[in-house]
Amino acid sequence: MNPYLPHLATIDEIIPETASQDVKTFRVVFADAAVRASFSYEPGQFAELSLLGVGEAPISITSSPTQRGYLEFAVKRAGVVTTALHWSRPGDHLGIRGPYGNHFPYREMEGKNIVFIGGGIGLAPLRSLINYVLDPSNRSRYAAVSIIYGARSPGDLVFKWELDAWQRRQDTELHVTVDRGDEGWTGRVGFVPQVLMDVAPSPANTVTVTCGPPIMIKYVLENLEKLGFAPDQIVTTLEMRMKCGIGKCGRCNIGSRYVCQDGPVFTYEQLRQMPAEY
Amino acid sequence: MSVNALLRETAARLLAEGTVRLVVGWEKGTLPLRTTPLLARTAEQADRLVADATCDQNLAVYLTRFKDEKVALVARPCEARTLVEYCREHRASPDRVLAIGVPCTGMLSRRALERRLSGRLPAAGRLEGDLVICSGEDWEERLPLTDLLEPVCYGCRLPGADRYWRVLGESRPPAGDRYAELDRFRQMAGEERYAAFCRAVERCIRCYACRQACPMCYCPECFSDRSAPTWVGSSDDLSDTMVFHLTRTLHLAGRCVDCGACVRACPVGVDLRHLHLRLGREAEERFAYRPGLDAADRPLVATFRPDDPEEFIR
Amino acid sequence: MRRGEAAVAGVILEHSELNRILAHVAGQARLWVATGEGEEAAFLPYRPGIPLRRGPGPTRRTAKEIFFPRTEALFTFHEADGKPRLEPAKVDDGPLVVFGLRPCDARALCLLDPVFEDPLWPDRLYGGRRARAILVGMACSQPSRACFCTSVGGDPAGEEGLDVILVALDDAYLARATTDRGAEWLEGLGFSPAPPEAEAAAARVAETARRALAAVPADGLKERLDGRFEHPVWDRLHERCLGCAACTYLCPTCHCFDIVDEGGPGEGVRLRNWDSCMFALFTLHASGHNPRMTGKERMRQRIMHKFNYYPERQGRPACVGCGRCVEICPVNLDLRQVIAELEGVEA
Numbered sequence: 001m002n003p004y005l006p007h008l009a010t011i012d013e014i015i016p017e018t019a020s021q022d023v024k025t026f027r028v029v030f031a032d033a034a035v036r037a038s039f040s041y042e043p044g045q046f047a048e049l050s051l052l053g054v055g056e057a058p059i060s061i062t063s064s065p066t067q068r069g070y071l072e073f074a075v076k077r078a079g080v081v082t083t084a085l086h087w088s089r090p091g092d093h094l095g096i097r098g099p100y101g102n103h104f105p106y107r108e109m110e111g112k113n114i115v116f117i118g119g120g121i122g123l124a125p126l127r128s129l130i131n132y133v134l135d136p137s138n139r140s141r142y143a144a145v146s147i148i149y150g151a152r153s154p155g156d157l158v159f160k161w162e163l164d165a166w167q168r169r170q171d172t173e174l175h176v177t178v179d180r181g182d183e184g185w186t187g188r189v190g191f192v193p194q195v196l197m198d199v200a201p202s203p204a205n206t207v208t209v210t211c212g213p214p215i216m217i218k219y220v221l222e223n224l225e226k227l228g229f230a231p232d233q234i235v236t237t238l239e240m241r242m243k244c245g246i247g248k249c250g251r252c253n254i255g256s257r258y259v260c261q262d263g264p265v266f267t268y269e270q271l272r273q274m275p276a277e278y
Numbered sequence: 279m280s281v282n283a284l285l286r287e288t289a290a291r292l293l294a295e296g297t298v299r300l301v302v303g304w305e306k307g308t309l310p311l312r313t314t315p316l317l318a319r320t321a322e323q324a325d326r327l328v329a330d331a332t333c334d335q336n337l338a339v340y341l342t343r344f345k346d347e348k349v350a351l352v353a354r355p356c357e358a359r360t361l362v363e364y365c366r367e368h369r370a371s372p373d374r375v376l377a378i379g380v381p382c383t384g385m386l387s388r389r390a391l392e393r394r395l396s397g398r399l400p401a402a403g404r405l406e407g408d409l410v411i412c413s414g415e416d417w418e419e420r421l422p423l424t425d426l427l428e429p430v431c432y433g434c435r436l437p438g439a440d441r442y443w444r445v446l447g448e449s450r451p452p453a454g455d456r457y458a459e460l461d462r463f464r465q466m467a468g469e470e471r472y473a474a475f476c477r478a479v480e481r482c483i484r485c486y487a488c489r490q491a492c493p494m495c496y497c498p499e500c501f502s503d504r505s506a507p508t509w510v511g512s513s514d515d516l517s518d519t520m521v522f523h524l525t526r527t528l529h530l531a532g533r534c535v536d537c538g539a540c541v542r543a544c545p546v547g548v549d550l551r552h553l554h555l556r557l558g559r560e561a562e563e564r565f566a567y568r569p570g571l572d573a574a575d576r577p578l579v580a581t582f583r584p585d586d587p588e589e590f591i592r
Numbered sequence: 593m594r595r596g597e598a599a600v601a602g603v604i605l606e607h608s609e610l611n612r613i614l615a616h617v618a619g620q621a622r623l624w625v626a627t628g629e630g631e632e633a634a635f636l637p638y639r640p641g642i643p644l645r646r647g648p649g650p651t652r653r654t655a656k657e658i659f660f661p662r663t664e665a666l667f668t669f670h671e672a673d674g675k676p677r678l679e680p681a682k683v684d685d686g687p688l689v690v691f692g693l694r695p696c697d698a699r700a701l702c703l704l705d706p707v708f709e710d711p712l713w714p715d716r717l718y719g720g721r722r723a724r725a726i727l728v729g730m731a732c733s734q735p736s737r738a739c740f741c742t743s744v745g746g747d748p749a750g751e752e753g754l755d756v757i758l759v760a761l762d763d764a765y766l767a768r769a770t771t772d773r774g775a776e777w778l779e780g781l782g783f784s785p786a787p788p789e790a791e792a793a794a795a796r797v798a799e800t801a802r803r804a805l806a807a808v809p810a811d812g813l814k815e816r817l818d819g820r821f822e823h824p825v826w827d828r829l830h831e832r833c834l835g836c837a838a839c840t841y842l843c844p845t846c847h848c849f850d851i852v853d854e855g856g857p858g859e860g861v862r863l864r865n866w867d868s869c870m871f872a873l874f875t876l877h878a879s880g881h882n883p884r885m886t887g888k889e890r891m892r893q894r895i896m897h898k899f900n901y902y903p904e905r906q907g908r909p910a911c912v913g914c915g916r917c918v919e920i921c922p923v924n925l926d927l928r929q930v931i932a933e934l935e936g937v938e939a
């Protein structure tokens with residue numbers, strides 16, 4: 001087996017997310033029907049996206065396994081590969097290998113309330129789980145769902161089309177906030193950790209799932225503790241520099257754990273036992 | 279007093295007085311006839327300092343790493359030349375770096391010794407006057423140090439003593455023609471030279487020990503590490519490896535102080551000193567420019583003279 | 593695959609026979625031999641007359657390069673009719689013989705195996721070469737001054753990973769198969785059985801080598817390092833380090849690599865090249881954030897990986913005590929000394 005060989009896929013649709021277009025969502029379809037049928041993943045896993053001749057980048061699968069026939073990736077323009085991806089057009093080819101890593105503990109979360117806390121592009125991995133939980137075939141197995149999501153400015157919010165859909169749902173509570181508003185903005189202004197304190201979810205029978213910039217995570221964790229959440233009620237997903245995605249290239253470890261295999265999803269309980277090297 | 283005793287005393291005093299926070303020198307290493315850099319912060323640590331023919335790293339590399347501390351650098355002519363270049367390139371100013379000049383009569387070449395011992399690795403070794411004495415389980419050799427010196431030591435040049443804050447003794451490097459090695463290389467026929475270059479470069483594993491040991495390779499991001507875009511491939515492709523070495527040579531044109539640290543650092547014996555010498559001689563003969571010697575000059579490649587004949591453009 | 597009951601006992605291989613044997617083996621398998629001395633010692637493909645290595649200790653370059661080369665194509669790609677096509681690198685699983693590696697190098701391969709051949713994502717490029725490889729080792733009669741294999745679970749006459757082990761006696765080698773595969777191979781070469789004196793002589797050679805080895809306090813190091821991530825010992829250990837990759841590229845157990853594309857979108861290759869945790873850029877994110885910002889974190893990673901993280905996952909250290917990193921570090925930053933320093937580490 002050559003675990004480095006990607007499956008070929010075609011870009012079906014590209015959705016610009018942010019006003020500056022530094023985040024775009026790519027909807028991709030595997031070229032091979034057999035792969036399309038067999039590729040299965042769980043919320044929280046990632047894949048190595050590649051452009052031949054350019055390179056690879058690990059990207060969370062932001063679509064939910066309940067969405068069939070295609071995969072979605074929300075990509076922020078950062079370096080070589082992600083910039084080249086941003087230049088591509090529908091119909092272009094790319095390579096995908098994966099899915100890699102562990103996943104959100106969505107089975108263990110059944111019967112519980114879930115609070116999603118996302119910042120910026122950090123909503124991408126959460127979205128997979130959100131849409132999984134909100135899918136009609138799964139929704140009844142989870143209690144209350146609330147989502148706190150923030151970005152620097154209204155233009156930096158991602159998945160706006162979907163935020164609207166979540167907003168309209170009766171079974172979901174959505175709090176969208178921005179650090180700084182603009183003329184058109186009538187919503188909430190404030191940092192995510194502060195909004196978390198305002199919303200003040202009860203820790204009883206609740207799990208929180210959070211992802212965002214390090215500084216946000218830091219204060220979110222502090223505030224969750226203030227609200228009485230125990231470390232094992234807090235789930236997060238990490239980013240490390242990766243190459244192989246399969247525990248061989250030696251790049252992504254935190255202590256003895258390889259984030260590409262043992263992660264990227266960890267509970268805060270686990271993180272507290274790991275060296276703070278991320 | 280012996281040089282080592284003088285050195286220890288001087289270093290201890292500088293640290294005790296608070297003149298510097300750190301003394302960069304050498305101490306006895308863990309392998310026979312080797313030393314290792316010592317970063318001494320207390321008088322007690324400074325008591326381990328040594329300066330002799332087994333000191334073979336260019337200590338000046340550490341100046342670009344300990345940027346915020348006031349440092350005393352134990353300096354032989356190699357380090358002194360580097361300091362001159364550092365001043366010129368604004369890497370170290372005399373008010374942050376003090377040099378403690380130690381005398382040097384040439385470095386022991388580990389490679390020459392290994393050749394001389396035809397593969398036997400000494401289990402113990404010491405210097406005694408002009409003798410290198412080394413031994414294994416059932417053998418002992420007493421060899422004259424002067425037969426075992428580093429190639430860069432022949433014709434080594436000393437910058438003016440005013441560069442030193444304190445000179446503990448006079449350096450007497452072995453006489454010789456610095457360019458002899460280059461001349462030997464240039465006497466070969468073209469194809470032979472190319473073949474020799476290929477043979478050397480083929481061995482390179484791109485570990486970058488040469489670059490990391492070189493005091494003049496201090497770029498925060500080396501061209502060879504650039505990935506946006508990639509300047510030079512990182513595989514074992516021969517032409518990429520050549521590009522790495524040739525570009526490195528070019529970046530050191532008129533800057534290489536010919537300390538030989540890069541050659542000694544290489545774990546697989548790649549020796550491209552002649553490339554650096556070639557550009558060094560060019561700088562000297564065409565522009566009267568001698569890296570590490572003339573503190574007043576501006577860097578060669580940053581100098582423009584209206585009366586430059588610019589023969590190469592015409 | 594350990595030696596079965598019916599394995600052959602030791603046989604005698606005359607020095608004068610060696611070249612004939614190697615030529616014969618080279619006719620049946622890809623044959624790599626340890627050749628060269630000093631900093632040029634390495635494994636090269638056999639050719640008639642190639643000088644076999646004599647020197648003490650291990651070769652400068654490791655046997656891992658045969659199985660995990662510095663650069664290796666993962667696949668090539670080209671465009672045809674506007675569509676990309678991928679051509680996976682050919683798995684090279686033909687017969688392969690490595691002659692003259694030291695016991696430490698063979699053990700090191702056993703430490704790489706679980707990384708490349710883990711059941712979830714077996715890497716056939718590595719695994720293919722390993723699959724049919726016969727490792728013919730040469731016991732150390734004279735360790736190098738930097739060797740410390742016995743302190744990390746090895747032995748100058750260790751058999752782990754080897755299929756056949758040779759011990760140099762005065763005028764011949766004693767060859768012993770240590771696996772069924774080795775036995776079969778050795779049998780095919782037809783040697784005369786060794787007299788009992790030869791076995792005794794070989795035992796003496798090994799014993800002499802063992803006595804020549806220095807001890808390094810690596811026992812219990814895993815446990816001592818547990819929870820010592822934030823210990824002040826790391827603050828100074830790395831200071832002399834230049835941040836090159838000499839110690840990791842020439843370490844037989846280091847396996848970090850990078851994946852890069854070469855060529856254009858129309859045609860090219862995806863390669864894996866060695867990489868090193870000692871390089872500053874190794875963990876640098878595109879955002880500029882770097883979890884291992886300074887030499888301190890990088891040195892800690894190297895040491896912890898070998899003596900704490902790897903043991904945590906695989907039950908033993910990722911160091912076979914070959915002493916290469918000790919010999920080649922340009923600033924003589926000696927791993928043995930680092931280990932000794934860590935011995936005194938208290939909570």
Ligand SMILES: Cc1cc2nc3c(=O)[nH]c(=O)nc-3n(C[C@H](O)[C@H](O)[C@H](O)COP(=O)(O)OP(=O)(O)OC[C@H]3O[C@@H](n4cnc5c(N)ncnc54)[C@H](O)[C@@H]3O)c2cc1C
Pocket residue numbers: 046055056057058059060061073074075076077078079080081082083121124125238239240241242243264505506876877878879
């Ligand atoms: C598990 C995981 C999930 C991720 N999910 C997303 C996502 O959904 N959307 C998104 O926009 N970004 C995501 N990232 C970050 C994304 O992988 C990096 O921004 C991207 O690799 C940068 O690659 P580049 O080639 O554009 O940048 P360059 O800096 O040019 O990268 C060169 C190489 O470095 C590596 N690299 C650099 N930075 C990172 C990084 N931060 N993380 C991992 N590898 C890196 C890659 O291997 C890349 O090929 C994720 C990272 C991880 C580890």
Ligand code: SF4
Pocket residue numbers: 336491492493494495530533534535536537538539540541554
């Ligand atoms: S290139 Fe080599 S000889 Fe020249 S300054 Fe650098 S280390 Fe010294």
Ligand code: SF4
Pocket residue numbers: 481482483484485486487488489543544545546547548
């Ligand atoms: S030190 Fe030697 S092997 Fe390493 S990059 Fe330099 S020349 Fe190549």
Ligand code: SF4
Pocket residue numbers: 487832833834835836837838839840870920921922923924925
């Ligand atoms: S070989 Fe020495 S200087 Fe180079 S990275 Fe290793 S410890 Fe540091």
Ligand code: SF4
Pocket residue numbers: 839842843844845846898910911912913914915916917918927
């Ligand atoms: S860490 Fe050093 S001694 Fe240990 S196996 Fe690697 S090179 Fe050999």
Ligand code: FES
Pocket residue numbers: 241242243244245246247248249250251252253258259260261
């Ligand atoms: S990305 Fe290679 S080991 Fe995790």
